[in-house]
Amino acid sequence: MRIERIAAILLQELFITKRSLEVIVDLFFMSLMTVIVFGFVSRFLVGALNANTGLYLILGMVLWEVVRVNQYSLSVGSLWNIWSRNLSNMFIAPLSVTEYVAAQMLSGLIKTFITFGMICAIAAYGFHFNILRLGLLNLVLFFANLTVFAWAVGLALLGVIFLAGTRIQALAWGFIFLFQPLTAAFYPVSVLPPALRQIAYALPPTFVFEAARQALSRSAVNWPYAAAASAENLAYFAAAVLAFNLMFARSRKTGQFARNEG
Amino acid sequence: MRSNMLEAPSVEARAPASHPERVSADAILEVSGLVKDFGRFRAVDKVSFTVPRGKIIGLLGPNGAGKTTTIHMLLGIITPTSGRITYFGKEFFSHRQACLARINYASSFNTLQGRISVWENLLVFAHLYGLKRAGARIKELAAYFEISGLLDTRYWNLSAGQKTRVNLIKALLNDPELILMDEPTASLDPDIADKTLSLIEEARRASAVSMLYTSHKMDEVNRICDEVIILDRGQIVAQDTPLGLTKRIQTAQLKLTFDGDRHIVEAFLVERRQTYRFPHPYAVSIDTTEKLIPSLIFGLSEQGIWITDIEVKKPTLEDVFLQIARGGDHED
Numbered sequence: 271m272r273i274e275r276i277a278a279i280l281l282q283e284l285f286i287t288k289r290s291l292e293v294i295v296d297l298f299f300m301s302l303m304t305v306i307v308f309g310f311v312s313r314f315l316v317g318a319l320n321a322n323t324g325l326y327l328i329l330g331m332v333l334w335e336v337v338r339v340n341q342y343s344l345s346v347g348s349l350w351n352i353w354s355r356n357l358s359n360m361f362i363a364p365l366s367v368t369e370y371v372a373a374q375m376l377s378g379l380i381k382t383f384i385t386f387g388m389i390c391a392i393a394a395y396g397f398h399f400n401i402l403r404l405g406l407l408n409l410v411l412f413f414a415n416l417t418v419f420a421w422a423v424g425l426a427l428l429g430v431i432f433l434a435g436t437r438i439q440a441l442a443w444g445f446i447f448l449f450q451p452l453t454a455a456f457y458p459v460s461v462l463p464p465a466l467r468q469i470a471y472a473l474p475p476t477f478v479f480e481a482a483r484q485a486l487s488r489s490a491v492n493w494p495y496a497a498a499a500s501a502e503n504l505a506y507f508a509a510a511v512l513a514f515n516l517m518f519a520r521s522r523k524t525g526q527f528a529r530n531e532g
Numbered sequence: 533m534r535s536n537m538l539e540a541p542s543v544e545a546r547a548p549a550s551h552p553e554r555v556s557a558d559a560i561l562e563v564s565g566l567v568k569d570f571g572r573f574r575a576v577d578k579v580s581f582t583v584p585r586g587k588i589i590g591l592l593g594p595n596g597a598g599k600t601t602t603i604h605m606l607l608g609i610i611t612p613t614s615g616r617i618t619y620f621g622k623e624f625f626s627h628r629q630a631c632l633a634r635i636n637y638a639s640s641f642n643t644l645q646g647r648i649s650v651w652e653n654l655l656v657f658a659h660l661y662g663l664k665r666a667g668a669r670i671k672e673l674a675a676y677f678e679i680s681g682l683l684d685t686r687y688w689n690l691s692a693g694q695k696t697r698v699n700l701i702k703a704l705l706n707d708p709e710l711i712l713m714d715e716p717t718a719s720l721d722p723d724i725a726d727k728t729l730s731l732i733e734e735a736r737r738a739s740a741v742s743m744l745y746t747s748h749k750m751d752e753v754n755r756i757c758d759e760v761i762i763l764d765r766g767q768i769v770a771q772d773t774p775l776g777l778t779k780r781i782q783t784a785q786l787k788l789t790f791d792g793d794r795h796i797v798e799a800f801l802v803e804r805r806q807t808y809r810f811p812h813p814y815a816v817s818i819d820t821t822e823k824l825i826p827s828l829i830f831g832l833s834e835q836g837i838w839i840t841d842i843e844v845k846k847p848t849l850e851d852v853f854l855q856i857a858r859g860g861d862h863e864d
Contacts, residue, residue, distance in 0.1 A: 274662055275659070275660055277659060278656050278657075278659035278660045279656075279660075281652075281655065281656055281659060282652075282656040285645075285648040285649075285652040286645065286647060286648060289647050289648055289686070290647055350645065351645060354643060354644065354645045354646045354647070354687075355641070355642050355643045356644050356645045356646075358607070358642050359637070359657070359702070360660070361607075361608070362607045362608075362637045363632060363657060363660040363661060364629040364630070364633040364660065364662075365629075365660055366628075366629060519611070522608075522609060522611045523610075523611045524570065525570060525601070525604070525610050527610070528609045528610055531642065
């Protein structure tokens with residue numbers, strides 16, 4: 271793995287982001303608007319319910335953006351090259367698929383840091399919700415677990431795109447929302463029907479969102495939840511890497527990888 | 533023309549330390565028994581050939597012959613069903629990155645990232661190839677291809693001809709020893725295509741780069757290729773120099789304009805068992821063999837026919853291609 275080639279992909283991501291209104295709208299503008307809407311709704315609910323319950327929405331939204339932006343960046347980053355019929359050119363250069371994926375993950379992480387910082391600042395100054403009240407260690411654990419889950423989903427979707435082509439491209443930005451209700455991003459898991467609760471606890475972000483809501487009143491780390499989320503993430507990420515490698519190999523075998531741009 | 537490109541170091545002088553096999557090995561690319569099956573359909577069938585150092589090899593064939601699939605396998609974006617690909621004496625799939633660092637690719641079917649500028653695109657590829665003086669190299673090639681003024685233009689705003697030049701710059705960035713070109717002039721009008729070919733020829737003279745060149749355009753292949761491989765239904769059906777291929781067709785077309793009795797001409801040609809037609813009353817077009825042409829001309833003169841114009845149309849590479857594509861001249 272060569273840092274220089276990873277840096278080259280990051281450079282391309284920077285150029286594309288800088289020149290694409292779509293990326294700016296999809297990532298930064300949508301995050302901005304959502305935090306504002308959820309901020310006002312939370313402000314209303316804080317007045318109507320108890321203070322912490324009212325904050326569930328803005329807390330869930332701020333943390334959900336870590337999942338959405340990371341996953342979007344990883345999956346959609348490659349679509350920009352497919353749409354430009356440039357992806358083959360990238361792999362005709364001495365770039366390994368590991369370097370490419372690592373760069374896309376890193377790019378997603380950078381975009382997420384920027385977006386997260388921006389919406390946290392708005393939440394703090396506009397709606398008096400300081401994310402640091404969760405505790406720094408909690409925040410790091412939440413961020414890391416949500417990021418790894420987003421990478422796992424993004425990587426699997428990237429494999430599906432390579433395998434099936436752009437006809438399923440809408441999944442790259444739409445599929446992640448399947449997990450929003452299932453992981454109980456905005457409400458306690460207990461709200462879900464029993465069958466869905468089983469599914470919810472099979473998803474790492476559920477532990478993060480539950481622990482985050484707990485941390486609103488007590489910022490101690492919920493280590494059993496942190497461990498459960500990390501263990502599940504490890505399994506999801508390993509499965510995603512395996513699935514991606516199989517799908518990438520299959521797309522080169524069937525010729526779909528080359529046809530994606532045809 | 534474009535002296536800055538001509539100032540590029542010679543093949544031997546260019547970084548011999550990083551390419552130790554460069555001088556010793558004659559074959560840049562060796563392909564052996566390459567097969568690609570898509571389900572039950574065999575797209576490429578036991579294709580074997582070699583690209584020697586400094587040569588341009590044309591890969592011809594009708595649509596669906598397997599040219600692009602072959603190129604894609606040579607680039608590693610399609611996995612072969614079986615067979616062996618060797619660059620610079622190294623097996624491709626076990627030395628993928630080392631091989632790709634020394635070759636490049638240009639095609640009218642691939643483009644660069646549309647929404648970023650030419651400079652930005654080329655800078656990304658320069659870094660992917662690990663160029664030390666990326667900016668200087670891009671400027672040097674941009675000047676050579678006369679697009680210095682377009683470096684800040686977004687790629688999608690370029691014309692087809694300008695895009696082709698930028699693609700060629702991308703293909704030359706890493707000073708490759710072999711460029712695979714898949715119909716690089718396919719979308720260009722004749723004037724720009726001709727200029728592009730001149731640039732390719734110039735680039736070859738300047739850096740002695742080898743090329744594998746696919747095209748449908750016989751005149752292009754005839755102009756720049758040292759050797760031609762004709763593929764049909766996934767198999768190599770002919771391989772020779774362009775001249776050698778045209779010599780396989782013995783027939784030529786003799787067109788005579790004459791002053792005299794058409795019936796005498798017709799009787800003479802019937803007696804000589806020639807195939808002919810009269811495009812107009814004082815011209816005859818005869819399908820014959822090259823060696824019979826003098827005797828036909830003298831024979832008609834002896835019949836009192838005054839020949840005012842002679843035109844001999846020799847077989848072209850296109851004739852060879854058509855004959856092979858129609859199943860008339862398979863080597864095997």
